[in-house]
Amino acid sequence: xxxxxxISKSLATTKKITFTEEExxxxxxxxxxxxxxxxxxxxxxxxxxxISRIIPQIEVAEDILQETFIKIWNSADSYDNTKGxxxxxxxxxxxxxxxxxxxxxxxxxxGKNQDIENNVDFIDAxxxxxxxxxxxxxxxxxxxxxxxxHNVVQMIYFKGYTHVEAAEELNLPLGTVKTRIRKAILExxxxxx
Amino acid sequence: xxxxxxxxxxxxxxxxxLGQLAPNERVEVEAMAAKYPEVKQEITxxxxxxxxxxxxxxxxxxxxxxxxxxxxxxxxxxxxxxxESVTIPFKIADDAKQYESKIKTLRFALVACIALLVVSTVxxxxxxxxxxxxxxxxxxxxxxxxxxxxxxxxxxxTNSDLQKIADMVDDPDWKTVRLAGTAMDPKAKxxxxxxxxxxxxxxxxxxxxxxxxxDAHQYQLWALVNGKPVDLGVFDVKPDTTGILxxxxxxxxxxxxxxxxxxxxxxxxxxxxQMIVAGNVSI
Numbered sequence: 001x002x003x004x005x006x007i008s009k010s011l012a013t014t015k016k017i018t019f020t021e022e023e024x025x026x027x028x029x030x031x032x033x034x035x036x037x038x039x040x041x042x043x044x045x046x047x048x049x050x051i052s053r054i055i056p057q058i059e060v061a062e063d064i065l066q067e068t069f070i071k072i073w074n075s076a077d078s079y080d081n082t083k084g085x086x087x088x089x090x091x092x093x094x095x096x097x098x099x100x101x102x103x104x105x106x107x108x109x110x111g112k113n114q115d116i117e118n119n120v121d122f123i124d125a126x127x128x129x130x131x132x133x134x135x136x137x138x139x140x141x142x143x144x145x146x147x148x149x150h151n152v153v154q155m156i157y158f159k160g161y162t163h164v165e166a167a168e169e170l171n172l173p174l175g176t177v178k179t180r181i182r183k184a185i186l187e188x189x190x191x192x193x
Numbered sequence: 194x195x196x197x198x199x200x201x202x203x204x205x206x207x208x209x210x211l212g213q214l215a216p217n218e219r220v221e222v223e224a225m226a227a228k229y230p231e232v233k234q235e236i237t238x239x240x241x242x243x244x245x246x247x248x249x250x251x252x253x254x255x256x257x258x259x260x261x262x263x264x265x266x267x268x269x270x271x272x273x274x275x276x277e278s279v280t281i282p283f284k285i286a287d288d289a290k291q292y293e294s295k296i297k298t299l300r301f302a303l304v305a306c307i308a309l310l311v312v313s314t315v316x317x318x319x320x321x322x323x324x325x326x327x328x329x330x331x332x333x334x335x336x337x338x339x340x341x342x343x344x345x346x347x348x349x350x351t352n353s354d355l356q357k358i359a360d361m362v363d364d365p366d367w368k369t370v371r372l373a374g375t376a377m378d379p380k381a382k383x384x385x386x387x388x389x390x391x392x393x394x395x396x397x398x399x400x401x402x403x404x405x406x407x408d409a410h411q412y413q414l415w416a417l418v419n420g421k422p423v424d425l426g427v428f429d430v431k432p433d434t435t436g437i438l439x440x441x442x443x444x445x446x447x448x449x450x451x452x453x454x455x456x457x458x459x460x461x462x463x464x465x466x467q468m469i470v471a472g473n474v475s476i
Contacts, residue, residue, distance in 0.1 A: 036266055040259050045251030052252055062258055069262045083223055084210070085240045091247060092212035156211060163213050178204030185207050185239055192245040
């Protein structure tokens, strides 16, 4: 798939590197630091967004972002493009690192594990979210999901719950949780297509 | 196809994209994706949606964070490029330094050992010499002690003998018999003490003037009892004879004492022509 990756319009004025996903993967596997530059330019914001949904403290989230890029660099060999897109792989590294941090003893003891219920509002309050003009209304979309979908998405996507934990927490059958995740993502798909 | 549709609608593909599946479930999804293009397409659609969603919610990282990251990445890159050429020589240099200091330490230890050895050898040699001197002294002292002991013994014996002789004067039962030289040696003479009640007989070396006997012969003392000779034992006369009194065999009665020169060990009867001294008991 030769999908050209693009830079968000808000950053288009500065010189950025772009590669096709295939080229990017090849360069990454041959340990070309230019590939890392491209990845950073293209995805650091998206990944920090994912991380900070789970870890709202921006300094901690940026530490995790840094570790995420180091891990991407060090384990590029283990990425298999037949199993999924590069971003999915990177996003899951970022999510797993965030969840590990969230559940780590030192983080829990630091008292930084504030009520995650308010994470989204907290992040938004920092006004650093780089909403694309085209994507205005997304927030409304997510928050306008049926409350039952909203809950599940909140827990799994934002709080780092596993779907099994979410099912237990919401006292729902596992199958119902799966269906609700699917429905929520279908809503997103409709929006982006 | 109904089966594939149900599979897609189960929601497992969303969990797959969200990294929520156990390894065995992941393998299953990947197998399904390889087998059914619809599954693969569905996964890609989910991925793109999640990607778009993430991009839509992007947060601009603090400026300079990229520098930190790329410093680390380029350091590991530089590190891996030069690991062989830089790290190892550095290690060797480090090792060499360590060896050098080790050798220095060992050299000091060696010098200390040699010094200790020299001191020890000198001490040992001097001890050995002193020990030799001490041994010599001990031997000297020991032989001196032996000399003293023998002198003391000799003097004790002499003293005891002289005491006995002195005591004899006060004891009327002790008879002193003076034996005079015969035709064989007119100059010869000796003294015999005889206790008439205790029957003890002793010869007095200090008052003996007999020529020294050789190894093949000995002098034999006889008592003449009613004209018959009775053996009283043999004795030697030597230039270095020690002790004054020599005990002989007892005799109850005797009129005359005589000495003959006999073969070593004595004879059953006296050889009359070898009689050298004789004397009568004076009553």
